[in-house]
Amino acid sequence: MNPTTFFIFTTLLKIVGIVFVVILPMVSYAVYAERKVSALIQDRLGPNRVGPAGLFQPIADAMKFLLKEDFTPAHVNKFYYWLAPCLAMVPAITTIAVVPFGSTLFGVPMVIADINVGVLFVFAIASLGVYGIVIGGWASNSKYPFLGGVRSTSQMISYELSLGLAVIPIFLLIGNLRLTEVVQYQIDHGWMIVPFAGDWRNPLAWLLAIPMWISFAVFAIAVFAETNRLPFDLPEAETELVGGYHTEYSSMKFALFFLGEYAAMITGSAIIVTLFLGGWHFPGIPDGSHGWIFGLINIFVFFAKIVVLLFIFIWVRFTLPRFRYDQLMRLGWVFFFEIALVNIFCVAAILAFHAPPFPKHGLQADESDHGIPGGKMGPAVA
Amino acid sequence: MTPNPYLFIIVFVGVALVFPVIPLGLAWLWRRFFQPSKPGMEKNATYECGVESLGDAQIQFRSQYYLYAIIFLIFDVEAIFLVPFAVAFTGLPVGAFIAILIFLLLLLEGLIWAWGKGCLNWAK
Amino acid sequence: MPSFLFWLFAGVMLIFGALVIINRNPIASALSLVVCFLGLAALFMSLDAFFIGIIQVLVYAGAVMVLFLFIIMLLDLRAEERRTMNWVAFTGGFVVAVSLLVQILAVISRTQMAKQTFPPLASPQTDDVRNVGLLLFGHYNLPFQVIGVLILVATVGVIVLSKRQLR
Numbered sequence: 001m002n003p004t005t006f007f008i009f010t011t012l013l014k015i016v017g018i019v020f021v022v023i024l025p026m027v028s029y030a031v032y033a034e035r036k037v038s039a040l041i042q043d044r045l046g047p048n049r050v051g052p053a054g055l056f057q058p059i060a061d062a063m064k065f066l067l068k069e070d071f072t073p074a075h076v077n078k079f080y081y082w083l084a085p086c087l088a089m090v091p092a093i094t095t096i097a098v099v100p101f102g103s104t105l106f107g108v109p110m111v112i113a114d115i116n117v118g119v120l121f122v123f124a125i126a127s128l129g130v131y132g133i134v135i136g137g138w139a140s141n142s143k144y145p146f147l148g149g150v151r152s153t154s155q156m157i158s159y160e161l162s163l164g165l166a167v168i169p170i171f172l173l174i175g176n177l178r179l180t181e182v183v184q185y186q187i188d189h190g191w192m193i194v195p196f197a198g199d200w201r202n203p204l205a206w207l208l209a210i211p212m213w214i215s216f217a218v219f220a221i222a223v224f225a226e227t228n229r230l231p232f233d234l235p236e237a238e239t240e241l242v243g244g245y246h247t248e249y250s251s252m253k254f255a256l257f258f259l260g261e262y263a264a265m266i267t268g269s270a271i272i273v274t275l276f277l278g279g280w281h282f283p284g285i286p287d288g289s290h291g292w293i294f295g296l297i298n299i300f301v302f303f304a305k306i307v308v309l310l311f312i313f314i315w316v317r318f319t320l321p322r323f324r325y326d327q328l329m330r331l332g333w334v335f336f337f338e339i340a341l342v343n344i345f346c347v348a349a350i351l352a353f354h355a356p357p358f359p360k361h362g363l364q365a366d367e368s369d370h371g372i373p374g375g376k377m378g379p380a381v382a
Numbered sequence: 383m384t385p386n387p388y389l390f391i392i393v394f395v396g397v398a399l400v401f402p403v404i405p406l407g408l409a410w411l412w413r414r415f416f417q418p419s420k421p422g423m424e425k426n427a428t429y430e431c432g433v434e435s436l437g438d439a440q441i442q443f444r445s446q447y448y449l450y451a452i453i454f455l456i457f458d459v460e461a462i463f464l465v466p467f468a469v470a471f472t473g474l475p476v477g478a479f480i481a482i483l484i485f486l487l488l489l490l491e492g493l494i495w496a497w498g499k500g501c502l503n504w505a506k
Numbered sequence: 507m508p509s510f511l512f513w514l515f516a517g518v519m520l521i522f523g524a525l526v527i528i529n530r531n532p533i534a535s536a537l538s539l540v541v542c543f544l545g546l547a548a549l550f551m552s553l554d555a556f557f558i559g560i561i562q563v564l565v566y567a568g569a570v571m572v573l574f575l576f577i578i579m580l581l582d583l584r585a586e587e588r589r590t591m592n593w594v595a596f597t598g599g600f601v602v603a604v605s606l607l608v609q610i611l612a613v614i615s616r617t618q619m620a621k622q623t624f625p626p627l628a629s630p631q632t633d634d635v636r637n638v639g640l641l642l643f644g645h646y647n648l649p650f651q652v653i654g655v656l657i658l659v660a661t662v663g664v665i666v667l668s669k670r671q672l673r
Contacts, residue, residue: 019397066405070410073426075428086402086406089401090402115388115391115556116635117560127569143428143430150576150579161457164461175472329450333493337457338493344464345486448577449664451569456661458569463642463650463653478647484651485653496661
């Protein structure tokens with residue numbers, strides 16, 4: 001098999017693997033986990049009828065969604081009513097394409113498309129996520145969904161700014177937008193939330209930890225707002241808007257909205273893990289070049305981190321009350337936006353003062369690597 | 383030679399498009415062949431409080447939302463200018479740092495002005 | 507990028523660009539424009555201008571079009587859908603468009619440059635975001651500040667205008 005065919009074959013395998021073998025079960029079991037964890041928090045039992053400890057509940061849910069009446073109300077705009085659930089799902093999944101979910105396995109890098117504008121790609125796709133919701137709300141031609149859709153759009157674009165500004169300190173540090181480089185930097189110099197790990201004796205590296213924590217906090221909270229999770233779930237606040245933008249939806253179309261939200265949660269967690277929590281790296285575990293078993297462990301570590309974050313998502317949902325809408329907007333615009341902006345300056349100033357732990361390729365990036373993942377750790381079959 | 387990774391993004395977008403279409407298609411087929419159609423006035427009604435729905439829903443809404451969208455657009459452009467700055471930071475002279483400082487102060491001033499005008503306050 | 511992808515995305519752009527005008531429903535037009543922008547972004551990327559391509563999606567598809575959708579939703583859509591086609595204006599517009607096309611084709615067919623095939627671009631050995639940054643902040647500081655002032659003016663203008671309208 002020649003290298004190009006091998007590369008195409010492995011990439012297609014990765015695409016199918018990540019979408020149908022990882023994301024799909026993960027999304028359905030995230031719903032199960034949500035119900036189980038909420039039951040734990042509220043001292044209930046949760047789903048426990050289908051299979052051992054209710055483990056087959058997602059399958060039963062899927063069957064139910066499929067067999068429920070596929071009903072389109074007469075007052076909706078038919079085409080857009082059907083289009084909206086798809087639009088809600090697609091961006092949530094597409095984001096995962098640039099995230100490195102493991103080191104290497106049998107010499108194949110565990111990332112689908114290692115592009116040189118990785119993070120911007122994530123934001124670009126995330127910014128398309130509003131269409132599903134606003135179209136769904138509008139096409140339903142009903143008051144609750146319409147309000148939910150418009151609210152949600154406003155909220156998402158407001159927090160998108162904080163989201164974008166919060167990651168800029170990382171790129172001041174790394175000088176590269178490529179997500180594999182972000183992970184590599186964190187392996188060499190410590191995770192982003194502990195930037196002093198690689199350089200214990202440098203007080204400025206310790207100082208750097210403060211803005212990094214602020215960045216991390218702002219980013220994580222903005223992800224909560226972007227995914228419409230409590231305490232930012234105003235678009236679907238059941239006490240005032242019934243179900244928000246999906247009030248008029250039922251059966252499989254509702255399921256897609258619902259699963260799209262969980263898929264967005266998973267991809268959001270994946271981005272947090274990649275940017276701040278070291279990606280697939282865990283101290284003491286070597287990467288995939290030391291044997292395929294380590295490659296597998298790296299992938300496992302990455303998804304384990306995502307699961308921890310998902311647990312926090314659920315925990316927060318059943319702990320905190322909801323914001324009022326004006327509070328939410330003020331928080332986004334007046335607090336997080338400014339704090340993220342000032343944070344960039346702090347990092348830039350700190351970096352200007354001490355010889356920063358820039359990666360070796362920092363200045364030579366122009367000559368060395370380019371838009372092809374095979375450059376450094378491509379398939380070893382050449 | 384390895385193909386451009388962007389090709390795989392295109393493939394991936396294709397897969398992501400197929401992903402929601404499969405369950406929708408299955409549900410549609412199921413309805414088409416197995417489900418009895420039982421339409422009704424109540425079923426078709428708009429979901430509201432139980433009272434007959436009044437008027438159309440696709441109406442003009444509060445213009446505050448639209449003001450936020452405009453301000454968002456402006457600051458989105460600003461944030462994008464910060465990205466090449468951040469990436470090129472290691473190779474830039476001090477002048478560039480001052481330049482971006484002035485740029486950001488200008489925009490921050492705009493934001494504070496907007497805030498002072500009450501554009502960022504939801505409740506009036 | 508293989509040429510069939512160029513034809514694919516160029517075709518997508520043309521079809522959805524036409525749909526922007528043909529659709530009677532403004533929301534449908536706006537969504538067609540989004541797809542058109544996505545096609546444009548893909549074309550930019552096929553020229554290895556990754557940064558520009560992503561910005562195209564981020565700013566135009568993600569921010570400008572959301573604003574458009576909001577504005578459209580503020581309009582009375584029913585009136586727009588009821589409006590019948592003005593055949594005189596349609597014919598006039600069609601004639602202008604066709605004559606423009608003929609003109610462009612005539613000019614291009616006479617230019618010697620157009621007959622040459624371009625040498626293939628050098629493969630992208632650089633990080634284009636970084637290069638944009640180095641160039642913008644290294645050599646074009648003054649224009650950059652002017653942009654800053656321009657954005658400030660835009661902020662002020664938008665708020666003054668919309669505040670006046672809200673009253």
